[in-house]
Amino acid sequence: MSSPTPxxxxxxxxxxxxxxxxxxxPGSEDLPEDLPLPAATGTPVQATGTVTQxxxxxxxxxxxxxxxxxxxxxxxxxxxxxEVTVEGTLAEDVMTTCQQGTPLLVRTVTAR
Numbered sequence: 051m052s053s054p055t056p057x058x059x060x061x062x063x064x065x066x067x068x069x070x071x072x073x074x075x076p077g078s079e080d081l082p083e084d085l086p087l088p089a090a091t092g093t094p095v096q097a098t099g100t101v102t103q104x105x106x107x108x109x110x111x112x113x114x115x116x117x118x119x120x121x122x123x124x125x126x127x128x129x130x131x132x133e134v135t136v137e138g139t140l141a142e143d144v145m146t147t148c149q150q151g152t153p154l155l156v157r158t159v160t161a162r
Contacts, residue, residue, distance in 0.1 A: 092139040092140035092141055092142045092143075092155070093139065093140045093142075094137070094138075094139055095119070095136075095137070095138055095139065095140055095154055096135065096136070096137045097112055097114035097115075097117070097119055097135070097136055097154070098114055098133075098134070098135040098136075098162065099112045099113050099114045099133070099134070100112070100131065100132070100133050100134075101121065101128050101129065101130055101131065101132045101133075101134060102130060102131075103130045104120070104148050104149070104150055104151065105148075105149060105150060106147060106148050106149060108125075109146070109147075109148035109149075109150070109151070110125070110128050110130070111150065111151045112134070112136065112154075117152060118150060118151045118152065119136075119151055119152050119153075119154040120146060120148050120150065120151030120152060120153045120154060121136065121151075121154055121156055122138075122141060122144070122146075122153055122154060122155050122156060123138075123155060123156040123157075124136075124156050124159050127159045128156070128159060132161065133161070133162040134159050134160060134161055134162060135159075135160045135162060136154065136156045136157075136158065136159050136160075137156075137157050137158045138154045138155050138156040138157045138158075139154070139155050139157065140152060140153065140154060140155075141153040141154065141155040
């Protein structure tokens with residue numbers, strides 16, 4: 051009969067950066083207040099096309115010039131089928147569950 055093995059040390063604790071977000075990100079006055087914003091450090095983009103539904107629920111896409119953008123923000127102004135021009139910033143450090151498209155943090159939406 052063997053005796054139970056005493057538990058070993060658990061996983062090392064992880065630290066989470068505690069740097070507070072900036073009070074305002076340039077262009078954030080155009081975004082809904084409840085949208086968490088990554089820093090606006092990516093490449094600025096302007097894209098025009100028709101909003102389409104992605105393969106995952108709630109994922110909105112727009113194709114322009116051979117690039118498919120995953121549209122982040124403005125869900126009320128970006129219904130599927132809307133023809134729009136969006137301006138925003140590539141969100142290069144954002145992970146999503148949408149499985150397609152280059153994440154684009156939308157700053158403005160203009161209907162075509």
